[in-house]
Amino acid sequence: MKQFRIRKDDKVQVTVGKDKGKIGKVLKILKKKDAVLVEKVNVAKRHTKPNPYAKQQGGILDKEMPLHISNVKVVCDACNEATRIGYRHTEDGKKVRFCKKCNATMD
Numbered sequence: 001m002k003q004f005r006i007r008k009d010d011k012v013q014v015t016v017g018k019d020k021g022k023i024g025k026v027l028k029i030l031k032k033k034d035a036v037l038v039e040k041v042n043v044a045k046r047h048t049k050p051n052p053y054a055k056q057q058g059g060i061l062d063k064e065m066p067l068h069i070s071n072v073k074v075v076c077d078a079c080n081e082a083t084r085i086g087y088r089h090t091e092d093g094k095k096v097r098f099c100k101k102c103n104a105t106m107d
């Protein structure tokens with residue numbers, strides 16, 4: 001089974017593309033696409049028409065587009081750096097994530 005090292009609400013940094021270096025919060029994990037939606041990152045402007053039936057006003061909406069998970073890195077809360085995530089077991093047998101840079105437990 002595939003393992004997702006990134007979770008919702010993680011802080012991630014983009015490593016490629018026009019938003020390279022940007023940091024945002026993970027809004028959603030798209031498991032089937034191996035992708036994540038990151039707040040305010042990879043934003044596309046969407047022009048919407050007014051829809052009187054749905055009482056929607058027309059205008060420009062910002063919409064986050066998915067980023068492939070290989071293009072983002074988790075930012076560690078402890079050392080505040082984009083890092084690689086490892087897994088380890090605690091003494092009571094729980095599996096937790098940890099930062100490979102500073103060794104801090106992340107869960």
Ligand SMILES: [Zn+2]
Pocket residue numbers: 076077078079080081083099100101102103104
């Ligand atoms: Zn760290």
